[in-house]
Amino acid sequence: MNAEKNNTILLDHGAGGKASHALFSEMILPLFSNEYLAMGDDGAVYSVPAGKMAFSTDSYVVDPIFFNGGNIGDLAVNGTVNDIAMCGAIPLYISVGLIIEEGLPINDFQEIITSMATAADRAGVKIVTGDTKVVPRGKADKIFINTSGVGMIPEGVNVSGSRALPGDKIILSGTMADHGIAILTAREGLTFDGDLKTDSAPLNHMVKTMLSSGCEVHVLRDPTRGGVGTTLNEIASQSGVGMTLFEKDLPIKKPVNGVCELLGFDPLYIANEGKLLAIVPEKQASKVLDLIKADTFGKNAAIIGEVTDQRPGKVFLETAIGGQRLVDMLTGEQLPRIC
Amino acid sequence: MGLTYLEKFRDPSLAKNLVAAIHKESRLTLRLMEVCGTHTMAIFRHGIRNILPETITLLSGPGCPVCVTAQKDIDAFVAVSRQPDVIVTTFGDLMRVPGSGTTLAGQKGAGADVRMVYSVFDAVTIARQNPEKQVVFCAVGFETTIPTIAAAVLMAAKEKVTNFSIYGANKLTPPALAALMTTPGVSIDGFILPGHVSVITGVDAYRSVFETHKVPSVITGFEPIDILHAVLMLVRQNESRVPALENAYPRAVRESGNPKAREVMHQVFTVGDAAWRGIGLIKNSGMELKPDFKAFDAGARFELNLTDVAEPKGCACGEILMGLKTPVACALYKKVCTPMTPVGPCMVSSEGACAAYYNYG
Numbered sequence: 001m002n003a004e005k006n007n008t009i010l011l012d013h014g015a016g017g018k019a020s021h022a023l024f025s026e027m028i029l030p031l032f033s034n035e036y037l038a039m040g041d042d043g044a045v046y047s048v049p050a051g052k053m054a055f056s057t058d059s060y061v062v063d064p065i066f067f068n069g070g071n072i073g074d075l076a077v078n079g080t081v082n083d084i085a086m087c088g089a090i091p092l093y094i095s096v097g098l099i100i101e102e103g104l105p106i107n108d109f110q111e112i113i114t115s116m117a118t119a120a121d122r123a124g125v126k127i128v129t130g131d132t133k134v135v136p137r138g139k140a141d142k143i144f145i146n147t148s149g150v151g152m153i154p155e156g157v158n159v160s161g162s163r164a165l166p167g168d169k170i171i172l173s174g175t176m177a178d179h180g181i182a183i184l185t186a187r188e189g190l191t192f193d194g195d196l197k198t199d200s201a202p203l204n205h206m207v208k209t210m211l212s213s214g215c216e217v218h219v220l221r222d223p224t225r226g227g228v229g230t231t232l233n234e235i236a237s238q239s240g241v242g243m244t245l246f247e248k249d250l251p252i253k254k255p256v257n258g259v260c261e262l263l264g265f266d267p268l269y270i271a272n273e274g275k276l277l278a279i280v281p282e283k284q285a286s287k288v289l290d291l292i293k294a295d296t297f298g299k300n301a302a303i304i305g306e307v308t309d310q311r312p313g314k315v316f317l318e319t320a321i322g323g324q325r326l327v328d329m330l331t332g333e334q335l336p337r338i339c
Numbered sequence: 340m341g342l343t344y345l346e347k348f349r350d351p352s353l354a355k356n357l358v359a360a361i362h363k364e365s366r367l368t369l370r371l372m373e374v375c376g377t378h379t380m381a382i383f384r385h386g387i388r389n390i391l392p393e394t395i396t397l398l399s400g401p402g403c404p405v406c407v408t409a410q411k412d413i414d415a416f417v418a419v420s421r422q423p424d425v426i427v428t429t430f431g432d433l434m435r436v437p438g439s440g441t442t443l444a445g446q447k448g449a450g451a452d453v454r455m456v457y458s459v460f461d462a463v464t465i466a467r468q469n470p471e472k473q474v475v476f477c478a479v480g481f482e483t484t485i486p487t488i489a490a491a492v493l494m495a496a497k498e499k500v501t502n503f504s505i506y507g508a509n510k511l512t513p514p515a516l517a518a519l520m521t522t523p524g525v526s527i528d529g530f531i532l533p534g535h536v537s538v539i540t541g542v543d544a545y546r547s548v549f550e551t552h553k554v555p556s557v558i559t560g561f562e563p564i565d566i567l568h569a570v571l572m573l574v575r576q577n578e579s580r581v582p583a584l585e586n587a588y589p590r591a592v593r594e595s596g597n598p599k600a601r602e603v604m605h606q607v608f609t610v611g612d613a614a615w616r617g618i619g620l621i622k623n624s625g626m627e628l629k630p631d632f633k634a635f636d637a638g639a640r641f642e643l644n645l646t647d648v649a650e651p652k653g654c655a656c657g658e659i660l661m662g663l664k665t666p667v668a669c670a671l672y673k674k675v676c677t678p679m680t681p682v683g684p685c686m687v688s689s690e691g692a693c694a695a696y697y698n699y700g
Contacts, residue, residue: 188457248351263457264380264689321354321563323386326700331678335431336457337377337689 014134044128089151194255201274264337348562375533376403376690399692541596617657
């Protein structure tokens with residue numbers, strides 16, 4: 001295969017001819033292998049169970065494509081798996097669209113698709129269809145990935161953002177801001193002491209455990225871009241309720257908090273890729289918390305606040321020193337301060 | 340497990356005691372001004388305003404470096420970014436500040452090479468890596484940042500990095516305080532003086548302003564305990580009617596500050612007049628490159644053809660910076676001027692008073 005001979009992706013790899021075929025059959029297919037993809041048809045044909053399905057899509061254009069704890073590949077799989085899981089669904093099948101810039105080293109490509117295969121295996125989903133395009137140098141930034149997915153929603157499950165009720169407790173499944181700070185420090189070449197690593201992870205197993213436990217879960221959402229603060233604002237607005245968070249209970253790793261303080265960032269607005277927010281009735285909060293904590297990706301989970309009937313649509317934070325402040329939706333991108 | 344050193348400055352029980360003391364001892368109605376933007380944000384983030392008694396009003400002063408950058412300087416940064424083969428480097432905060440036409444972020448979107456840096460030294464590195472381009476650093480900030488900028492200029496001079504220059508809009512804090520105190524209508528019962536700036540200037544830098552105007556003044560840090568402690572000290576000074584210049588941040592600030600940093604600063608820069616956004620020209624409040632370093636002056640290197648443009652009508656950033664108005668009293672606040680569509684820099688900077696009011700309520 002001439003990709004290996006040249007060690008970089010060439011425009012030929014996207015031209016639909018022999019090089020494209022070789023890239024798919026020799027590199028991609030062995031990694032994503034399953035009975036649906038192996039059919040080699042234009043799309044995947046599969047049976048669906050009766051009931052409701054969830055369908056979601058997302059595109060990944062992260063810079064840099066490799067960062068501490070992951071890369072764009074596993075991020076793209078985990079992201080869509082989580083979007084489907086946050087609908088209360090069990091993710092089943094996903095598609096992968098790869099837009100590759102000419103000149104991407106083949107070794108980098110190999111590492112990315114290997115991570116995708118590993119992430120799909122870990123989540124228990126199958127990559128059943130996909131597409132590869134190569135664009136001239138400068139027309140994309142190394143690699144862009146789109147993933148779409150479908151999943152099945154079990155009978156009786158409804159975890160829409162419109163279902164939060166006054167009195168409910170708000171659970172966050174782990175420490176805030178890990179992903180955003182890992183990306184920022186990798187992108188800007190900032191070096192800090194401490195473990196600044198992405199939290200990118202599939203949350204579907206955690207969700208399945210919660211939903212099959214018999215516990216009532218009103219809302220599920222993953223606080224990705226915009227962070228916990230923006231996500232809770234969205235839910236407060238959808239449900240027409242108020243929320244109070246308690247600063248003392250917000251889980252955050254010390255090194256992550258240190259970077260945020262140094263740069264003037266509010267961790268409540270920094271992206272997460274392996275965390276969920278669960279809004280549950282008060283009487284079930286401790287049981288749900290225990291279930292989340294028992295999951296590999298939920299060890300640092302905490303009840304961070306409660307839903308109220310005060311100030312509908314607004315989220316407030318009770319600070320550690322006893323003050324109170326508004327947590328509004330993030331506007332634009334957070335920019336590091338000057339002094 | 341005991342508290343770590345820094346956690347002590349956020350200890351809820353200590354905070355509670357300080358708040359109780361402030362409530363008990365505060366009788367006079369006081370208008371206290373935090374001069375530094377980082378203080379403004381800390382006050383909002385920790386919810387300090389709403390745990391203080393009604394007797395105390397906290398005002399945000401001219402201490403956010405982005406907020407006080409004159410519109411003409413922003414226009415100059417934008418004009419430089421329009422020059423061919425130029426890379427403009429800037430601190431993040433400045434990206435979204437509107438000039439009279441557009442912002443640096445807008446210029447970046449339109450194809451200009453505008454890069455966010457975390458240190459002026461990154462700009463010198465970019466210059467070294469791009470010898471065919473001119474690399475310009477937008478030099479804003481107070482005494483905290485000026486010594487580093489001076490050090491970068493010295494480094495560029497030593498290494499003969501001739502494609503590096505700065506567009507200077509740096510400012511000094513004490514002259515602004517003096518100007519503030521002589522502005523009609525300004526009434527301030529106490530200054531919460533900036534911690535970071537004072538690390539460089541020392542306590543001595545404020546002595547002349549204090550001796551002239553006798554306004555109670557306390558230098559302090561940025562943790563909630565620091566700020567509450569400073570408020571209590573200002574309450575006590577006012578209640579006892581014995582104004583003083585006190586240092587409540589001795590863990591970082593010395594009487595004489597950091598002479599080495601000031602030496603570097605004065606090696607490269609000389610004091611000059613500066614235009615402050617919304618306030619106007621303040622004598623001896625700015626920094627200009629000394630003749631020996633004029634080669635690093637981007638203003639001289641490029642023909643920018645800037646014209647004076649009036650500041651946006653109705654924008655009260657200037658009055659807000661002087662404590663004459665609060666953001667909510669500005670006619671544009673939350674109506675025309677929001678973080679998404681900022682009219683004035685107080686709304687765009689993460690340290691700006693309007694942004695703090697808007698984001699933290």
